Amino acid sequence: MSFQFEHSNSTWVRYSEYEWKQAENGKLYLTACADAQPTIYDPLKEYQQLVLDALYIGRLGMKQEQDDTEIQAEIKVFAEKYGLFGLMTALPTTPSFMDYEAVYLPKNRFIKKETMSTEEYLALFFPFDKLDVVKRSVESLWNIEGDNMMMALAMTMSDRPMAVNMSFQRQYAESYEWMKQVFTDWAFNATTVFLYYNDYDRLDEDYKQLMRQSIRAFDGNAPSYHIELLEQPTLVWDFHSLLLGIQMMLSFMLTDKNNPMRVCKKCSKFFVASRPSAVFCSPRCKNQYNVYKNREKNKKDE
Secondary structure, three states, X not given: OHHHHOOEEOOEEEEOOEEEEEOOOOOEEEEEOOOOOEEEEOHHHHXXXXXXXXXXXXXXXXXXXXXXXXXXXXXXXXXXXXXOOOHHHHOOOOOOHHHOOEEEOOOOOOOOOOEEEHHHHHHOOOOOOOOEEEEEOOEEEEEOOOOHHHHHHHHHOOOOOHHHHHOOOOOOEEEHHHHHHHHHHHHHHHHHHHHHHHOHHHOOHHHHHHHHHHHHOOOOOOOEEEEEEOOOEEEEEEOXXXXXXXXHHHHHHHOOOOOOEEEOOOOOOEEEOOOOOOXXXXXXXXXXXXXXXXXXXXXXXX
């Protein structure tokens, strides 16, 4: 994995605090608090922990008896650590949809329509405070006056498509159900890969084929990239959303032979193995597992 990201950099925005708010349509959304401070950071610098944190939440979502309160709390912590997904720019065919007459959508889990008006689409992500946007055919006018911090953020990120910049604004929000589904899908696919190889000899061919078909569906719009001449030629990934960035990083980690991902034999959390034979995420889990096994063995001997 180190080779792919050794000379890369990318930027994303996270806020210091988020809150869950219920919209008039009854849906629950996560959005930045009114006085939250934005920070620009590089998610690639901590990609392994970013992916592992996402998979942890996804595993919570996979439980049959789901505790939404616990999942919501974990998603809030995740957002304060990494920011929102940027679903608004992850779903359309292009993150520059503000330059088109309408928003065009490939098949996805959340929106069945193949095309939507720009106004209708923006409303999905700004359920509380609307942006001051005027849309006429392919032309868009976005007025951001009145909030100096948001104006400064927009100017700092002015090289990004308008819609990406909009998703960094404090008014932007993402649906709990959509976020939960994304986390769960990632964990499901990662678990599928693990079980396929771990239980390969015990699986019948029909089930193997089902698992292969499931993992083929793990795709999405890929981020673009360009090269900048900095201290050295630097590969810059142009993430249109954090979601696509995580999905790409997870894909690399799932196929990494040198530092494979594993599921801990004791706590069932995903971890990056320091060696191919590792089965525990930490010495603590290894010790607890051995204590449990010895206790069980002593019971049988009695």
